[in-house]
Amino acid sequence: MKKSLITMACALVAPVAFAQTSTTVTEQTTSAPVATTTTSTTYEAGTVSTYTPGKTIVVKREHEGPVSFALGTAARVVDGAGKIVTAPLRAGQKVRVYYTGTGDTRVVERVQVEE
Numbered sequence: 001m002k003k004s005l006i007t008m009a010c011a012l013v014a015p016v017a018f019a020q021t022s023t024t025v026t027e028q029t030t031s032a033p034v035a036t037t038t039t040s041t042t043y044e045a046g047t048v049s050t051y052t053p054g055k056t057i058v059v060k061r062e063h064e065g066p067v068s069f070a071l072g073t074a075a076r077v078v079d080g081a082g083k084i085v086t087a088p089l090r091a092g093q094k095v096r097v098y099y100t101g102t103g104d105t106r107v108v109e110r111v112q113v114e115e
Contacts, residue, residue: 041109043098044069051089057111059097069097075108085113 046061060066077085094114099106
């Protein structure tokens with residue numbers, strides 16, 4: 001009789017002891033909106049008034065007064081075909097100065113020699 005009671009007790013406990021439980025985790029993520037910045041490159045055309053390599057260039061515009069640009073290390077001088085010009089610019093040369101920004105925050109990207 002003892003054996004049958006123990007067997008029945010084990011039979012009743014076994015399903016509970018070996019029962020599987022499952023856990024579901026739900027995770028919600030959000031993303032911040034993407035900020036976009038628009039940068040436009042503009043240019044000034046005219047003739048070189050003064051030029052100091054690696055420092056400044058002053059361009060005299062045809063219908064307006066002269067404008068000065070600070071040249072950084074990334075600024076390059078190219079010809080019409082896009083090839084690097086190694087000779088220093090001379091006063092009177094026609095150029096286009098491509099830059100970004102306005103006023104004191106203008107950053108020269110390249111100077112294209114027109115002649």
